[in-house]
Amino acid sequence: MSANPAILPRRGGVAGALSDAFWRHPGLLLFLMLTPPVLWLGIIYLGSLFALLAQSFFSIDEFSGLVQYEFTLKTYGELLRAQNLxxxxxxxxxxxxxxxxxxxxAFPIAYFAARYAKGKxxxxxYLAVMLPLWSSYLVKVYAWKLILAKEGILNWLLAKLHLTWLLEAWLSLPIVGGNSLSFSYTGTFxxxxxxxxxxxxxxxxxxxxRVPGNLVEASSDLGAAPATTFRHVIFPLALPGLVAGSIFTFSLTLGDYIIPQIVGTSRLFIGQAVYAHQGTAGNIPLAAAFTVVPIVVMGFYLWGAKRLGAFDAM
Amino acid sequence: MRADRNERAPLPLTIAAAAGLLFLHLPILLIFVYAFTTEDKSYAWPPPGFTTKWFAVTWNRPDVWEALTLSVKVASISTAVALVLGTLCAAAVSRTKFFGRETISLLVILPIALPGIITGIALRSAFSLAEIPFSTWTIVLGHATFCVVVVYNNAVARFRRTSASLIEASMDLGADGFQTFRYVILPNIGTALLAGGMLAFALSFDEVIVTTFTAGQQATLPIWMLEELVRPRQRPVTNVVAMVVVIVTFLPILAAFYLTRDGDQIAGAGK
Incomplete structure (x- = not known):
């Protein structure tokens, strides 16, 4: 019986030598694996992000319309003007x-899916939530343009139900109202x-x-009404998930500029302001300063969310 | 939450959940009806009649084909780049603990966590600072950046479930690093990569916010749709394109769902 040697000879060939080198120096392999993604994201993404943020400290000359490359906080001061605020x-x-x-x-859907839906x-x-999530953003916006149009399905339905007066009453309200649903904050919302x-x-x-079912049962065994159980057991336990979800809804609404452009009033949202300032106006510093707003707001939001333990629920 | 007994859901909850699901799905179904309408001047409901002639009209539109071709091209290249970068990153992060590991995961997630408009305008101003002219490649640059996270999420989840002892066993049995990768690692993460790749493709195919900043004069399919939305010229063609886009994006999502179904990670959780 011949034993195999405990230490094998080195492998031949380039591939073999490389393979051995990686085995001996795991740090080398790690370095090689990390370099491409870090370079890509670091240079292309972070690089442009910092270049943009740096520009927010420049200002624009009001007479010539040219960007002055000097450090100033003037552009941030402009954010506090009434129209920008x-x-x-x-x-x-x-x-x-x-x-x-x-x-x-979302709560009833999520609660039903988590507690009562089984198997099939x-x-x-899961799919019923996933498909709308992933289907085309623009198609979804387009669908709502069809729904909210004056000659569209919603007005038709309300007319059939003899509820047109209700819609008109709603649209005559200040702020939420407007000429029609597609040109009001209600539509945008x-x-x-x-x-x-x-x-x-x-x-x-x-x-x-992740809420244990027996907690809910224990609560009702101890005499709590469903509303009390919800208030004192389910809601606190679901809060991290709620906060995690709100990070998405909040952040996505802050940065969107297409929806208010297509459905809504002519008054601007942050995203539209950024778009307008960098485009026709050519005021990159102010556009950059505007983009800092959602970053700062989201920074505080994420900090608060982390304290509530929302990241474990994502 | 799992109850031990088979409970019936309370009626109000069932109604609320069903209403919520209807709210999510009816608007998309409406697109399918409008694709067949004979009305071509307005969004009139109910449709005065049904026809399939708009499919032929759309089929013969060169601008739609150009936009579609560009979208497929951009999505394919971005997906390929994202697959390589995402897998490398996931392998590094899940196999070893090193300094700055958390920072790397944050770096990968950031392009999708910050609003798209920030990514878009940052890239645009960087392109103009570096005097890079807009082209298909500037679109790809932007898309690949935010597609990495989808591949990364799927791959990390799978790496976590793949036992490290499999790799050690392969090495003990005399396979070199490349053989181990080819015969042990790749078959294990294959379906996760496929799922991640499909989601990345769907994400890129649908992206509009970053693209408006990086596209210059070229139009991807979403850019084409956006122009039609802002200034409607041919509503019936838009209806048909919208319906086709819905169908085309549904298929990869369904496929990705079945590929990762038995997994612990929700396939699209990182979008």
Whole structure:
């Protein structure tokens, strides 16, 4: 019986030598694996991001319209002008309302899917959320343009139900109203809610799946009404998922510029302001300063979310 | 949450959940009806009649074909780049612990966590600073950057479930690093990569916000749609294109779902 040698001879050939080298020096392999993605993301993405942020500290000459490459905080001061502040407040309020509404609509779906759907139904619910999530963003916006159009299905339905007066009453309200649904904040809100809703359902469902069923039963055994159980048991346990979902709905609404452009009033949102300033106006510094707003808002939001433990629920 | 007994859901909850799902799906179904309408001037409902002639009209439109070709080209190249970069990153992060590991994961997720408009305008101003003219490649550069995360998420999840002892066993049995990769690692992560690649393709195929900043004069299919949305010229053609886009994006999603179904990771959780 001949024993194999414990230490094999080195492998021949380039591939063999390389393979041995990687085995002996795992750090080398790690370095080679990390270099391409880090270079790509570091140079292309972070590089351009920092170049953009740096430009927010420049200003634009009001007479010549040329960018002055000197450090200044003047551009940030311009953000505080009434018209620009309006844009920021409008966007943040819209993002907050969309987030709250998305939480309210998403909860029953997520709760049903997590607690009562089994087997086939579970897969059905999963796909039913996944397909709208991944289907084309523009097609979804387009679908709402069809729905909200004056001659569209919603007005037709309301007319059939003899509820047109209700819509008219709603549209005559200040702020939320307007000429028609496609030219009002209500329309913008509906489309935002629709497009970002799946992003709320998924993390919420993930959090609800982890709520032990016997806790709910124990709560009702101890005499709590369903509402009390919800308030004191389910809601606190689902909160991290809710916050995780709200990160998506909030951040996506903050940065979107296409939906308010297609459905809504002519008043600008942050994304549209950025687009307008960098495009025709050529005011890159102000556009860059505007993009800092969502970054800062999201920074605070993520910091708060982390404290609530939302990242474990993603 | 799992109850031990078979419970029935309370009726109000069932109604609310069903209403929510209808809210998610009816608008998309509406697209299918509008693709067949005979009305070509407005979005009138109910459709006055049904016809399939708009499919032929769309088929003969060169601008639609050009946009489609460009979209497929951009999505394919971006997916290929994202597959390589995402897999490398996932392998490095999941196999070893090293300094800055958390930073790397953050770096990968950042392009999708920050609003797309920031990525878009940052790239655009970088291109103009570096005097790079807009081309298909500038679009690819942007798309590949945010597609990496989808591949990365799928691959990381699979690496986590693949036992490291398999790799050690392969090495012990005398395979070199490349053989181990070819015969042990690749078959194990293959379906995850396929799923990640399909999702990356769908993501790139559908992207509009970053693309508006990096495309110059060229139009991908979403850019074409956006122009039709802002200034409608031929509504019936847009209806047909919208329906085709829905069908084309559904197929990879369904496929990705079946490929990662038994996994612990939700295929699209990182979008």
């Amino acid at each position: 309006d844009v920021i407040v409008r966007t943040v309020v819209m993002a907050a309302i969309v987030t709250l509404a998305a939480a309210a609509v 139904w579970k897969a059905f619910f 509906l489309v935002f809610l629709y497009v970002w809703l799946p992003f709320m359902i998924l993390p919420l469902q993930a959090a609800l799946e």
